Amino acid sequence: MNKEIVLSLKNVTKTFKIPHERRDTLKEHFTHFFRRLKYTRLDAVKSVDIEVIKGEFLGIIGRNGGGKSTLLKLLAGIYLPTKGKIKVNGMISPFLELGVGFNADLTGKENVYLNGTILGLTRGEIDAKYQDIVDFAELHDFMDTKIKNYSSGMHVRLAFSIAIQADADIYLCDEVLAVGDMVFQQKCFDVFHRLKNEGKTIIYVSHDIGSVRRFCDRCVLLSKGEVVASGDPGVVIDKYIYEGGEIAAAATLKDEQDMSHLSSKKAVIEAYQLLDKNGKPCTNFCPGDSLRLRVNYRVNDTSLKNVNAGVAIYDERGNHLFGETSFWQNVALPSPQGSYEFEIKEIPLLSGKYFITIALNNEAISEQYDWVNKKIFFNVENNKIQEGIINFKTGWKLT
Amino acid sequence: MNKSFKQSLRIFWEIAISDFKLRYNNSILGYLWTLIKPLMLFGILYVVFSFFMRFEIDNYALHLLVGVVFWNFFVEATTITMHSFINKAALITKIYFPRHLIVLAATMTSLLTLLLNSIVVFVFVIYSAVDLSWAILIFPLLLIVYYFLVLGISFILSILYVKFRDLQHIWEVLLQIGFWLTPVIYTVSIIPEKYRFYVLLNPVARIIDSFRKILILNELPTFLDTAILIGVTALIFLLGLFIFKRKQAYIAENI
Known part of the structure; x- marks a missing residue:
């Protein structure tokens, strides 16, 4: 050459x-x-x-x-x-x-x-x-x-x-x-x-x-x-x-409403952080990599034995992409305080801006203790050449 | 001719042509203005200084016309060239090519105007039944000397103007002063002897005087006069070139 x-x-x-x-x-x-x-x-x-x-x-x-x-x-x-x-x-x-x-x-x-x-x-x-x-x-x-x-x-x-x-x-x-x-x-x-x-x-x-x-x-x-x-x-x-990139400042969806007044504050979210695959704070991710959300909480109401954590993911337009609670996965947050991690093992998205809502509530989700509505933001940037929004696991071969 | 010189020549030519096109862009009379402007100035000065105030000068109209045409070239060329980098900012910050081509091209349109006006001068000279002599043969030489003088001054003005925008006003004032201190509407012969030396320190005064000598008076400028003129021009030109060479690399970032 x-x-x-x-x-x-x-x-x-x-x-x-x-x-x-x-x-x-x-x-x-x-x-x-x-x-x-x-x-x-x-x-x-x-x-x-x-x-x-x-x-x-x-x-x-x-x-x-x-x-x-x-x-x-x-x-x-x-x-x-x-x-x-x-x-x-x-x-x-x-x-x-x-x-x-x-x-x-x-x-x-x-x-x-x-x-x-x-x-x-x-x-x-x-x-x-x-x-x-x-x-x-x-x-x-x-x-x-x-x-x-x-x-x-x-x-x-x-x-x-x-x-x-x-x-x-x-x-x-x-x-x-x-x-x-x-x-x-x-x-x-x-x-x-x-x-x-x-x-x-x-x-x-x-x-x-x-x-x-x-x-x-x-x-x-x-x-x-x-x-x-x-x-x-x-x-x-x-x-x-x-x-x-630096950690993006708290970008929020435009139509996001502050829902904290609806929360009873019997348990509160004290801190939250997005971590990348290397365990570093991050707001930008590649498709297929892991994303971890670490949350610290405290339970104020001593009568509560445990708390249910919820998470929801939205796209830029506010479409609800995903929702889950810890109880559904048989995880209960113990009293009086602690931290948990929610992990997306392989990000199934290609590129775009996404918002996460996290909440603490009772098992039946009938009572809201604390609610951080669409305040957590992350960005997915594709490092491969693909189009669309969903990261399908694909393969090509000649037959 | 080597390749980069040819390339420079082509760029120079294209810029000069586009400058010329842009000069009277959107105007109805267009290039006619290059003739109308100096002739109008000539007309009004002629009325004032032939009828209201009288100079005892033979062939005053011709002296005035030569003065106005050649002074006009100086004013126009230096003013246009001073603004040339700013006008070409879009080009300069996007692409590299030898920067002096912009200055050369900018002076070119004024030189062309001067040549067109010179035709008018010659028509007047012949019409006035002044016998042209062999002295006319040094007309091209004088023109070249004048061009280099203007080029040298333009190099300095254009490069300074990138950083000091006050220069356009300062230059305007200096040109006003220059108009009266240069024998444009009068001739060197009516200046009292003891002041002549000082007036002729100004190279433009010397040049206009020389043009009048060969066009109207049928005499050659003396060898000493010409030598001084060429010497002063060379000095100014080299100074301009020196300043330009030192500063030209920073035009793009200062613009």
Whole structure:
């Protein structure tokens, strides 16, 4: 296998100085001349080492503010690194955020020529590829319309169509699929396949874990500007889902009502926590993994010998997906206090946001002692390529 | 020609063309404005200084026209170029290409305007029955020197404007002052001898004076004058280039 390195970053750091009070005018510079500007130094990208081999499809993932876009801008040469070296071996076609940098007052056609030229095409080459570009973008009727009258989807379609026509060795893609509809996304995926087969190198930044999983040979996880994981996409994505994120704040369903006034408080829920398969507090899970809900309780009414715990799971729209009580499973919570764990052994969901209700009540569920209504939130992010909502256990074989 | 130079040339050309298209975007008279604007200024100044206040200058109309046309180029080119990075922010923050191409392209539309206006000047010169002499042959040379002077100043203005937005107002004021301190509506010959040296410190004054000499007075600028002009221009141009080279990598993040 050809192991030619086309892109190498060595100890690359990009520091932005963010003034506390921005001075844009000379007057401000003069009047505050002797007062030193207070800066916050922000290392948007910190000591990053990455080597990309020719023909590789590298995914870059990370939470917002992780430094993904800054990294791409460094690769594209738009920013200069504060420290470190970037070596690029080949022609780069950047496709960053919305649009390749269209001029709003020029027509679609004029922008194709302007951007095509900047991406390294000659006029003749653009003439030859013009029809392909228009076909791909599906903008036949809009090429003589000014870009300012384009919708954001049209904008992205045209930009993507031009970017892929540039005969580059390395393609930089930042959130390409964020705006396009399903049909256009599929077309983009087809292009990725084609480019990959042609041995092009692609650096792909996305929040869409599914597509990263589907295309990338290798994946880099950025967090606060640093590379925290790199390698097999499955492993890196797993890390991203379980360790990258902070514990989501108490997100609640909009129509959730506070039911605590209906509770008699004879027994109360004191604390609750979601734990992942490694026993760490977590709100993001992968399908098929385990989820444990640990609850601490106290029984106030000494006449109660034991208490029944209930749990219910809802989806984002409030559909009741599941309900169970501990008594049904022959578990009774002993008095006066203690803790229990409710475990979903294999999460049977694919992706989405879910809410859990927990309650303490009597055996017949006729009296409510305490009730935490849909306040516990968790997120399922699929790390495989599947569609739908239910994680069926499936298998395929040739017969 | 090597490949990257050709590529730069193509980008330069495309940006210049789109700048030119955008310049009179949505206007009815469009490119006619490039002729109308200086001619209107010329017309009003001519009325004021030929009928209300009189300068004792032969061929005053021609002197005024040359002054207005060439001063106008300076004002237009520097002002447009100063804003060029901000106007092209969308492009600059999305894609890398040599940044100086934007400055070059921005000055190009003004240069084209100047060339169109020069035709008008020549028509007037011939119409006024001034005999053109061989001195006219250094017209292109003067034009090149003038262009480099404007380019040097534009490099400085464009790069500073990214960070200091006050510059547009400062520059506006300086141009106002420049209009009166440069022999645009008057000629060097009517300036009292003892002040001439100071007025001619301004390279634009020297250039306009030289253009008048070859177009109207049929004389060549002296060798010393030309040498000083070229020297000052080279100095300003190199200073502009130096500042530009140092700061150009940070345009995208400061914009």
